[in-house]
Amino acid sequence: MGERIPNWLLQRSHISPNKPALIFEDQVWTFQEMKDIVQDLQAKLASSLKEQDRRAAILMKNHPKMVWLIHALQQLGIEAVFLNHRLTTTELGFQLQDSQTNLLFYDETLAEMANKLREENPQLRIYTTTQYESFPNQQLEIRDEYDLAATCSIMYTSGTTGKPKGVQQTYGNHWWSAIGSSLNLGLQEKDSWLCAVPLFHISGLSILMRSVIYGMPVYLMEQFDEEKANSLLQSGQITIMSVVTAMLSRMLETLGMKTYHSSFRCLLLGGGPAPLPLLEKCVEKGIPIFQTYGMTETASQIATLSPEDAFKKLGSAGKALFPAQIRIIDENNREAAPNQPGEIQLKGPNITSGYLARPEANQVAFEQGWFKTGDIGYMDEEGFLYVLDRRSDLIISGGENIYPAEIEEVLLGHDAIIEAGVTGIKDEKWGQVPYAFIAARNSVSEAELMQFCRTHLAAYKVPKKIIQVEALPRNAANKLLRRKLLEYLEQEKQS
Numbered sequence: 001m002g003e004r005i006p007n008w009l010l011q012r013s014h015i016s017p018n019k020p021a022l023i024f025e026d027q028v029w030t031f032q033e034m035k036d037i038v039q040d041l042q043a044k045l046a047s048s049l050k051e052q053d054r055r056a057a058i059l060m061k062n063h064p065k066m067v068w069l070i071h072a073l074q075q076l077g078i079e080a081v082f083l084n085h086r087l088t089t090t091e092l093g094f095q096l097q098d099s100q101t102n103l104l105f106y107d108e109t110l111a112e113m114a115n116k117l118r119e120e121n122p123q124l125r126i127y128t129t130t131q132y133e134s135f136p137n138q139q140l141e142i143r144d145e146y147d148l149a150a151t152c153s154i155m156y157t158s159g160t161t162g163k164p165k166g167v168q169q170t171y172g173n174h175w176w177s178a179i180g181s182s183l184n185l186g187l188q189e190k191d192s193w194l195c196a197v198p199l200f201h202i203s204g205l206s207i208l209m210r211s212v213i214y215g216m217p218v219y220l221m222e223q224f225d226e227e228k229a230n231s232l233l234q235s236g237q238i239t240i241m242s243v244v245t246a247m248l249s250r251m252l253e254t255l256g257m258k259t260y261h262s263s264f265r266c267l268l269l270g271g272g273p274a275p276l277p278l279l280e281k282c283v284e285k286g287i288p289i290f291q292t293y294g295m296t297e298t299a300s301q302i303a304t305l306s307p308e309d310a311f312k313k314l315g316s317a318g319k320a321l322f323p324a325q326i327r328i329i330d331e332n333n334r335e336a337a338p339n340q341p342g343e344i345q346l347k348g349p350n351i352t353s354g355y356l357a358r359p360e361a362n363q364v365a366f367e368q369g370w371f372k373t374g375d376i377g378y379m380d381e382e383g384f385l386y387v388l389d390r391r392s393d394l395i396i397s398g399g400e401n402i403y404p405a406e407i408e409e410v411l412l413g414h415d416a417i418i419e420a421g422v423t424g425i426k427d428e429k430w431g432q433v434p435y436a437f438i439a440a441r442n443s444v445s446e447a448e449l450m451q452f453c454r455t456h457l458a459a460y461k462v463p464k465k466i467i468q469v470e471a472l473p474r475n476a477a478n479k480l481l482r483r484k485l486l487e488y489l490e491q492e493k494q495s
């Protein structure tokens, strides 16, 4: 048994019972109210549990009921398996089977999916919110403490590079992630965090965990809406918001000439490469943008650019959060010199205890206390991290390394381009050459784009071909699937 800390929900409602915990549409719940709801729910859920139940899956959209359920499962010591409702039932069926989960809670809007999952897996017990809310209350012992080494949640990676892996996140991972974030961003009396990212992703769940650990209100949005988000950020009620690139582009597009309230102090941008033109636009508008680097395996952020460096190091993901360490390892398995790219490796108490049931993946990912991310980056002389790309997407052309993200960033700087994706194509002479795929808002010729690339990129990085498509392939987390770009090319050849 590991180190223990007080049950964070009970401790929080004891310390700050009357502080707002959750705001959804026009409703507000204090920590005391939240604790009462959760304790009642916990007693109900207990009557549905079988002795062998160790995990329960959550298939829900962002909603207060999902928040109550997450806390109730923690109170019961049941591991929560977070399901992404944008996936197919085949993909979710795999996750349930992989994690050996036989119990699932869902909201009515996702009934069709839940029923389908049960059809395919007769062992699965499924309950809607209205069903479990009418279960009889069962008398329970209250958990006074959480074991930091115990698994709290299981979340599958986005599956950008391959089949999703189940990441086990412990209570300690969430605790240290929240502490590390507050040591970096600071914590202010008036702080409130806007959560418009899904709670089934670590970006969303980590906001809830911070809320209960810090005693900070969360504004929860059922789904991202750029106009609503903009008006909240203009109102002065929000001080921090987490976004991914696609959300930020939409917010800036509808914001027009306006900007945000002066009390809005941090726009945390993560989840994927941050194109420089987008960062520059934020700086121009005085929007406090913080680029951050993290992944499901690190229970959210592990590096973030601090406010004092935000302007002079634009494009960097900053330095490690206080409890964590970062190193760059080159091809010869040595620590890389400044500005030399290599694999980003991480160490820290917020890093997963391991992938569920994946001995080989664990073998590859962990080495002497370090976690190997499979991402490539470099550190400048001052130790600021720059994330270049995923190792698996690297293009090697005539012996030169080409990072697709760099070419995509250049293309995204062209006014006509909405989306850009680059991948390597086999080539007899060079081994591989970059091909670009774009979606454009208005018509633009390949020749013009080529010329644009030539002025911004070294010759060997200029795509050999730029192919216009309707939209780029993305996964359920809206991440670009570069490995699927090749299929477009094959389709083109056939037509």
Ligand code: ATP
Residues within 6 Å of the ligand: 157, 158, 159, 160, 161, 162, 163, 164, 165, 269, 270, 271, 272, 273, 274, 291, 292, 293, 294, 295, 296, 297, 317, 373, 375, 387, 388, 389, 390, 477, 479
């Ligand atoms: P899978 O592991 O299944 O391929 P995934 O890695 O996309 O999926 P996530 O854990 O959601 O799943 O994403 C984390 C990844 O996102 C990081 O490993 C990195 O490749 C990318 N990423 C996160 N932050 C940044 C950043 N600031 N710049 C560039 N890439 C980033």
Ligand code: MG
Residues within 6 Å of the ligand: 157, 158, 295
């Ligand atoms: Mg990954």
